[in-house]
Amino acid sequence: MEFTLGIEWEGFEKDKYTHSVLEDNILPTYINQCRWFAGKARRIEGLKIRHVIKLPLENGTACFLIFESKYSEGDSEQYLLPISFIEDDTQELHPKGIICKATLDDKSGTLVDAIYDETFRMALFQNIVKSGEVKQKNGDLLSFAKGKALSDEAIATSCLPDIDSSNSAMTFGDKYFLKLYRKLFSETNPEVEMVAFMTQNSDFRNIPRFAGSLTWNRTEDADITFGMMVEVIENDKDDWSKTGDYLNDFLFAFVEGNFQIKENVFDKVSLLAKRTAEMHLALFALRGEEAFRAEPFERPYRRYIHQKVEDLLERRYNLLTDNYLKLDEQSQQLAWIFMESKDLIIEFFDQILTRPLESYRTRIHGDYHLGQVLVTGDDLTIIDFEGEPEGSIKERKIKHSPLKDVAGMIRSYHYAVSAKLFNSPETDSLDPAVLQRAADRWYKLIRDTYTEEYFAVFGAPHPLFKNNNEINYLLLFHLLEKAIYELGYEVNYRPTWVKIPLRGIVEVIREIEKLKR
Secondary structure, three states, X not given: OOOEEEEOOOOHHHOHHHHHHHHHHHHHHHHOOOOOOHHHHOOEEEEEEEEEEEEEEOOEEEEEEEEEEEEOOOOEEEEEEEEEEEEOOOOOOXXXXXXXXXXXXXXXXXXXXXXXXXXXXXXHHHHHXXXXXXXXXXXXXXXXXXXXXXXXXXXXOEEOOOOOXXXXXXXXXXXXXXXXXXXXXXXXXXXXXXXHHHHHHOOOOOOOOXXXXXXXXXXXXXXEEEEEEEEOOOOOEEHHHHHHHHHHHHHHHHHOOOOOOOHHHHXXXXXXXXXXXXXXXXXXXXXOOHHHOOEEOOHHHHHHHHHHHHHHHHHHHHHHHHOHHHOOHHXXXXXXXXXXXXXXXXXXXXXXXXXXXXXXXXXXXOOOOHHHEEEEOOEEEEOOOOOOOOOOHHHHOOOEOOHHHHHHHHHHHHHHHHHHHHOOHHHOOOOXXXXXXXXXXXXXXXXXXXXXXXXXXHOOOEOOEOOHHHHHHHHHHHHHHHHHHHHHHHHHHOHHHOHHHHHHHHHHHHHHHHHHO
């Protein structure tokens, strides 16, 4: 039987009966069909509406529900669900947005996820334009900030782009893109801070420039970011896909017996290196606000990063030994080198505690790879500054050497060529050793092009990179950290790809051995 919920916006914040009906009878069914709800594959012990934040609309009210999903393992997550009421025959309803039938002030209608309500979307936009504030009964504020990229021109239309992701997106006049964060963390989102800082404080234009944000300012706790708006970026495809196109040309030539890389590939790699360096320069500041002020490699940070990589190494080492017999012969050979070199790796990581390091560290992208770069005509745009997915919000805001980003991109290039050569039907009949040699040669040419162009932008000396000795150590440190991190996913989900991160680990091991001679 279809459930009809009676709503009264006045006092809705503390309407425990309506909350319990939503928690027990309505929300569990609805959220389990939503792409943004990550807990659908887990056993849910219960849902609880923890907070309600109101937003006045042109002819009504919308509410941001913050609900907690508790799981059988004992942990919980918090999610954002904006809701509004649409009276019958006033708007066309999108099937994905229908939560349940409802009544409000003797009117029949539908309770919907408010992103599917045109009135709600325009209320968000108009509040951002005027940097509005909506005070809640408990003193909290729903605050809106206007960014440098938002012009004063009138925008009259909005729509929901066909994007299936862990957040929700809406566009305004095909000019502005608003991302509504669904899974919430008890701090401001690093993406908003990063994009706003670069837009407001630098001339770096190769990001979607900051146009605005909405934030829940709490009187008794840390602020929480609800969403961010940026300029719409017209793009052809991401750089991972574009690199795949270049690799197709390389692959077909290689199968015919020719090892060749077209010159325009090097041009694109050089351009990406230049934009990467410019991004890091935009994030570099020796003065100004503390959140972005560059810092030295002081002892607390050294202890933190050392403990992190030490724990990571132990977990991945145990995972690999437990699954060693499931690997193919080539992967076993590489795994054996890794396992035999554990003491060497530990000794190398230990140097972060005592090695003289006069370079600086800054805020960085944190999850930097080819998929985070959009091809925009003859240029590139860097996106998605939320940071490392597995890290907490606090961890994502920690300052690191920019070489951590550089290492991430180098590893991404290694993945691109290895995946193409080892997982294409065209190369099934070729000797794996021949494929590996070709992959190594392509990767090293691209890596050297990328790093040379990157450092050329900074010049020497530069506070971020004291000297070549520090550069070499920190780059190897983060390359090794990244490759060891990658092992986890491949062992668990793609064992035939384990050779890719293992090859990256072995390459760094060989470089460490050279340094010891």
